Amino acid sequence: MEKTMFDIATQLFDGQDIRFGPIDFEKDPEVESKWTHNAEFMRLFEFDPARPISAAIVKKQYEKLEKQIEENRNLFHFMIRAKADDRLIGKAMIIRIEWSNSNCVLRLGIGAPEDRRKGYGTQALRMLLRFAFAELNLFRVTANVPEYNAGALALFRKFGFTEEVRRRQALDRDGRRWDLLVFGLLKDEWLNQASA
Amino acid sequence: MKDLFRGELVRLTSEEPEFRARQEVLWQNDTEFHRLADGDPAEMYSTKKIQGWLEKAVEDSFGPERYSFSIRTLEGDKLIGFLGLWCNLIHSEVWVGIGIGDRAYWGKGYGTDAMKLCVQYAFMELGVQRVSLGLHAYNPRALRAYEKAGFRLEGRTRQDLAREGKRYDSLWMGILRHEWLQMQNGDKA
Numbered sequence: 001m002e003k004t005m006f007d008i009a010t011q012l013f014d015g016q017d018i019r020f021g022p023i024d025f026e027k028d029p030e031v032e033s034k035w036t037h038n039a040e041f042m043r044l045f046e047f048d049p050a051r052p053i054s055a056a057i058v059k060k061q062y063e064k065l066e067k068q069i070e071e072n073r074n075l076f077h078f079m080i081r082a083k084a085d086d087r088l089i090g091k092a093m094i095i096r097i098e099w100s101n102s103n104c105v106l107r108l109g110i111g112a113p114e115d116r117r118k119g120y121g122t123q124a125l126r127m128l129l130r131f132a133f134a135e136l137n138l139f140r141v142t143a144n145v146p147e148y149n150a151g152a153l154a155l156f157r158k159f160g161f162t163e164e165v166r167r168r169q170a171l172d173r174d175g176r177r178w179d180l181l182v183f184g185l186l187k188d189e190w191l192n193q194a195s196a
Numbered sequence: 197m198k199d200l201f202r203g204e205l206v207r208l209t210s211e212e213p214e215f216r217a218r219q220e221v222l223w224q225n226d227t228e229f230h231r232l233a234d235g236d237p238a239e240m241y242s243t244k245k246i247q248g249w250l251e252k253a254v255e256d257s258f259g260p261e262r263y264s265f266s267i268r269t270l271e272g273d274k275l276i277g278f279l280g281l282w283c284n285l286i287h288s289e290v291w292v293g294i295g296i297g298d299r300a301y302w303g304k305g306y307g308t309d310a311m312k313l314c315v316q317y318a319f320m321e322l323g324v325q326r327v328s329l330g331l332h333a334y335n336p337r338a339l340r341a342y343e344k345a346g347f348r349l350e351g352r353t354r355q356d357l358a359r360e361g362k363r364y365d366s367l368w369m370g371i372l373r374h375e376w377l378q379m380q381n382g383d384k385a
Contacts, residue, residue, distance in 0.1 A: 008206065047286075047287065049286055098236070100236065100358065101235060101356065101357050101358050102358060103357075127313045134362065139355065139358070139363070140354070140355060141355075142353060142356075142357065143377070146335025161208055162354070162373055163352050164349055164351050164352060164354060165350050165352065165353060165368045166350055167328065167350055167351075167368065167370055168326075168350060168370055168372065169326060169372055170287060170326060170328070170370070171287050172286065172287045172288055177325065182351065182353060182368070184353050184354055186330065186354065186355060192213075
């Protein structure tokens with residue numbers, strides 16, 4: 001990873017092929033509504049039951065989310081956009097921040113199947129970790145991954161996360177039970193890698 | 197049928213929010229209790245505020261996802277703590293939180309007894325597949341109590357918690373339905 005990561009002038013929200021941006025209330029609801037019509041995406045990204053959500057309801061959810069961010073001050077939300085055409089391709093979030101314990105939970109999703117396996121997730125996670133450790137100055141980050149989400153497992157392992165907890169048979173899908181894995185990464189571990 | 201609410205040392209009861217709030221406002225003076233039971237900073241809330249939360253919890257407990265009990269001793273009928281269950285109906289899992297606020301009853305099996313009732317309630321009344329909980333690494337007494345109730349340690353999130361200038365792991369435990377049933381058969385044999 002580039003040394004410039006630790007430069008004050010290096011942009012936090014600007015990656016190689018992607019950038020982080022705010023919600024676009026005009027364009028994004030349509031796109032995200034489309035993702036929710038793909039059950040596979042919903043099952044990779046959500047623990048709640050998959051269900052198609054209309055653009056109007058997605059818009060309401062955005063409003064609720066921005067209100068929550070403003071009131072609770074314990075979460076951050078970014079839209080991931082492809083720099084080439086400014087298209088919405090995913091979401092990156094830091095949630096459940098405990099300021100006194102300096103910890104949080106990460107969430108990351110690439111919406112459309114055709115945008116996966118192109119390195120967007122890797123770039124987004126790199127930016128999200130820098131934001132968590134070098135901007136929010138958190139001490140540790142946590143990620144919860146179902147055992148059936150092979151893409152996410154590979155991604156977090158690639159970034160040096162440690163598999164810390166295996167919550168046995170905690171999820172029920174497709175008529176069987178699945179383990180939920182909890183991954184953790186500490187600031188020191190991230191610093192050592194990022195400067196290597 | 198078994199009496200779901202009666203153990204060997206304690207029973208699970210409802211409580212008037214007003215009475216329980218008067219106890220909880222005393223318990224919150226004990227910051228060691230707070231730090232054992234919770235990961236957030238210790239705070240001082242009024243009886244009125246606590247009573248409001250308890251009233252809200254009573255209202256919520258008419259839904260299928262939230263169950264809240266007071267823990268009372270069989271001998272003397274003394275209110276010593278509380279028990280909360282959060283049920284995830286979709287994934288058939290219950291999360292548990294327990295606190296024995298009266299420190300005269302620590303380390304004497306009261307918490308273990310209440311936790312056994314809790315697990316029994318989750319599997320035999322709520323019918324879930326799994327019961328889960330979390331605790332702090334600096335609370336070995338709770339770890340032993342949960343192991344006695346049948347929970348298995350499933351891992352630790354490293355340096356999760358900051359207290360007194362040091363960092364501590366959080367421990368995560370679970371018990372599966374078939375493990376608990378096996379335990380019951382073993383107890384009978």
